[in-house]
Amino acid sequence: MATTLRAAPPAPARRRRGRSPYPGWFYLPAAVIYGVLFLVPTVASFYFALTRWTIFSSEFIGFDNFVQFFREPALTKGFVNTFIYAALTSGAKVVLGLALGMLLTSQILGRGYLRAVVFFPVLVSTVGVGITFQVLMNPSKGAINAALGFIGIDGPGWLVDPSIALLSVALVDVWKGVGLATLIYMAGIVSIPKEYYEAARVDGAGSWTLFRNVIFPLSWPATSTVVTLSLIGGLRSFDLIWSMTRGGPGFTSDVIASVIYKQYQAGFYGLSTAGNVILFIAVIAIVLPLTRLLARKEVEL
Amino acid sequence: MSSTVTPPTPSVAGTGPAPVPTTVPPAGRVGGARSALYRYGVGSLAIVVSVVVFLVPFAFILLTAAMDATQASEFRFAWPRNFQLWDNVVQVLQTRDYILVIAFINSVVLTLVSVTALVVLGSMVAFVLQRRVSRWTGLINFLVLTGLIMPPAIVPTIWVLQRFGLFATMPGLILVEIAFGLSFTILLFRAFISTIPKELDEAAVLDGAGPLRLFFRVVLPLLRPVMVTVILVQSVAVFNDFQNPLYFLPGDAGATVQLTLFNFQSQNLSSYNLLFTDILLITIPMLLLYLFFNRQIVAGLTSGAVKG
Numbered sequence: 353m354a355t356t357l358r359a360a361p362p363a364p365a366r367r368r369r370g371r372s373p374y375p376g377w378f379y380l381p382a383a384v385i386y387g388v389l390f391l392v393p394t395v396a397s398f399y400f401a402l403t404r405w406t407i408f409s410s411e412f413i414g415f416d417n418f419v420q421f422f423r424e425p426a427l428t429k430g431f432v433n434t435f436i437y438a439a440l441t442s443g444a445k446v447v448l449g450l451a452l453g454m455l456l457t458s459q460i461l462g463r464g465y466l467r468a469v470v471f472f473p474v475l476v477s478t479v480g481v482g483i484t485f486q487v488l489m490n491p492s493k494g495a496i497n498a499a500l501g502f503i504g505i506d507g508p509g510w511l512v513d514p515s516i517a518l519l520s521v522a523l524v525d526v527w528k529g530v531g532l533a534t535l536i537y538m539a540g541i542v543s544i545p546k547e548y549y550e551a552a553r554v555d556g557a558g559s560w561t562l563f564r565n566v567i568f569p570l571s572w573p574a575t576s577t578v579v580t581l582s583l584i585g586g587l588r589s590f591d592l593i594w595s596m597t598r599g600g601p602g603f604t605s606d607v608i609a610s611v612i613y614k615q616y617q618a619g620f621y622g623l624s625t626a627g628n629v630i631l632f633i634a635v636i637a638i639v640l641p642l643t644r645l646l647a648r649k650e651v652e653l
Numbered sequence: 654m655s656s657t658v659t660p661p662t663p664s665v666a667g668t669g670p671a672p673v674p675t676t677v678p679p680a681g682r683v684g685g686a687r688s689a690l691y692r693y694g695v696g697s698l699a700i701v702v703s704v705v706v707f708l709v710p711f712a713f714i715l716l717t718a719a720m721d722a723t724q725a726s727e728f729r730f731a732w733p734r735n736f737q738l739w740d741n742v743v744q745v746l747q748t749r750d751y752i753l754v755i756a757f758i759n760s761v762v763l764t765l766v767s768v769t770a771l772v773v774l775g776s777m778v779a780f781v782l783q784r785r786v787s788r789w790t791g792l793i794n795f796l797v798l799t800g801l802i803m804p805p806a807i808v809p810t811i812w813v814l815q816r817f818g819l820f821a822t823m824p825g826l827i828l829v830e831i832a833f834g835l836s837f838t839i840l841l842f843r844a845f846i847s848t849i850p851k852e853l854d855e856a857a858v859l860d861g862a863g864p865l866r867l868f869f870r871v872v873l874p875l876l877r878p879v880m881v882t883v884i885l886v887q888s889v890a891v892f893n894d895f896q897n898p899l900y901f902l903p904g905d906a907g908a909t910v911q912l913t914l915f916n917f918q919s920q921n922l923s924s925y926n927l928l929f930t931d932i933l934l935i936t937i938p939m940l941l942l943y944l945f946f947n948r949q950i951v952a953g954l955t956s957g958a959v960k961g
Contacts, residue, residue: 372785372864373784373854373857373858373862373864373867374780374781374784374785374864375781375864376781376787376789378777378778378780378781378864378868379777379778379781379782379793381774381777382774382775382777382778382835382839383778385774385828385831385832385835386796386800386832386835388813388817388832389810389813389814389828389829389831389832389833390800390805390810390832390833391796392809392813393805393806393807393809393810393812393813394799394803394805394806394809396806396809396812396813397806397808397809400808400809400812405808407808407811407812407815455695455699458691459688459691459692460691460692460695460696460699461692461693461696461697461699461700462696462699462700463696465700465703466699466700466703468947469703469707469708470703470707471943472707472711472940472943473707474889475889475893475936475939475940475942475943476893476936476939477892477893477895477910477911477914477932477935477936477939478893478895478911479893479895479911479914479915479918480714480914480932480935480936483914483918483928483929483932484710484713484714484929484932485710487713487717487728487925488710488713488728490728493727493728493729494728495709495713495728495729495730498729498730527706584801584802587804588804590895590896591894591895591896594895594896595895595915595918609804609896612807613899613900616807616808616900621808624807624808625806625807625808625809628804628806628807628808628809629806631804632803632804632806635802635803635804636802636803639802640802
């Protein structure tokens with residue numbers, strides 16, 4: 353694919369149109385970098401996933417890597433967790449982003465401050481956020497459980513309890529990412545023509561009706577963007593999980609991306625690449641139908 | 654439809670009149686006890702919640718960064734017994750022969766070069782892609798979307814980089830960041846370019862401008878609003894990136910700030926004050942960028958991402 357992109361556009365364009373104001377060679381530098389460092393590895397991964405591979409030599413072993421991936425509980429757990437993590441984080445970002453988006457576009461005290469403070473975590477280093485919350489979520493000494501203890505609640509073991517470690521990381525992911533979702537919703541809500549509000553008001557619509565019939569449906573493009581972006585991000589999420597739990601305790605908070613890294617570190621390049629191919633397939637299987645569904649809903653309005 | 658009609662739901666109705674989020678809607682619509690209750694009641698509640706949820710973690714970073722090592726290891730949210738922020742900063746910078754200073758330089762070079770390349774190359778592609786429909790347009794659009802959706806194949810990328818002798822080098826990592834960031838950049842630019850009338854191009858061409866002059870002198874300056882968005886989004890992504898440097902730039906010599914932070918965490922768990930000083934230091938560039946561009950973020954996004 354890379355070669356066709358690189359070679360084809362300039363020649364016919366220049367010959368046919370003389371001096372086109374939109375020359376094909378404008379694609380060239382981007383196409384070379386993208387082709388060599390994204391497309392070639394992506395295509396190559398489908399072959400290397402079927403091999404036992406040390407960077408220098410590869411031996412074809414068929415689907416053994418995939419069989420192993422779904423047979424070892426540690427790897428399967430990462431597969432399941434990826435979907436839980438992505439669904440939870442993107443669901444929470446839609447709900448909270450919409451709520452905050454409405455709140456922060458209304459006439460509310462301290463609106464400028466609130467907008468700034470909600471958005472700021474988006475800009476902070478993920479590793480930094482991970483380390484900070486790892487300390488705050490410390491089960492015995494951490495500030496969160498200290499505060500909970502102060503009001504008489506026995507705080508959970510956040511990152512050390514195998515049953516909730518993944519959820520704790522997802523919670524921090526939402527904390528860090530909700531600002532972007534809010535921003536997208538704010539942009540969507542303010543672009544709703546004000547005639548709709550006025551019409552609803554004349555009809556005597558209550559706040560719930562207004563939300564159900566005006567704000568929610570008319571900010572659907574924003575919902576669509578938030579769902580798609582947060583799912584794409586959630587399915588490949590690595591930085592936060594790796595800096596907070598390294599997939600632990602045990603492998604209970606592993607996701608496909610952390611499995612890929614662990615297998616890479618251990619020198620199982622073929623298996624690591626198989627994990628990558630599984631991640632591709634998971635992403636395509638979820639994101640493509642979903643974007644189509646979201647787009648169809650938009651047309652129906 | 655005049656403002657004398659009392660809004661039945663002052664809470665949500667207030668969202669309507671605002672043309673852009675940064676401007677305050679006309680004050681005429683706010684009136685009556687309910688809207689005052691909303692404005693001040695819900696507003697104060699939101700401020701209190703935001704302080705607990707968002708400000709306390711940042712205050713915790715700041716306070717811990719100013720503590721001595723003993724107090725920092727208690728993990729408590731407290732005022733530093735010995736306020737030694739400056740000492741900690743000096744100590745962090747000197748750690749392992751100024752590795753953090755080197756990492757800072759590396760991260761800044763990485764961010765500057767790859768974001769500049771993304772802006773130039775991405776806008777060139779977006780311009781031609783939006784303006785000229787040819788039989789390649791469909792394929793190129795497909796490839797752009799693929800790049801946005803598909804996670805990169807990691808070990809095969811290392812394999813390619815090694816073939817070119819670029820593995821574990823800064824130019825290699827820069828090229829990787831460009832390759833992975835192109836799709837989103839192109840989408841943002843393309844959505845914005847579609848709002849620039851084509852007549853402008855034709856006028857420039859009639860005046861004798863070649864493709865290069867047309868693009869760099871006429872079109873590119875008009876892309877300023879979306880360029881700010883692209884620069885901000887990609888700078889944050891590249892500067893804060895952890896996964897790509899971890900894979901493609903291993904070793905201390907070329908470490909980026911995110912890698913040094915991660916290594917600090919793995920190695921000296923005893924000195925949490927230094928760890929948090931490091932977090933504080935590497936947050937400052939992004940904070941400055943944000944303060945600089947705060948107002949333009951929303952404007953850029955409304956004109957780009959959501960419509961696209």
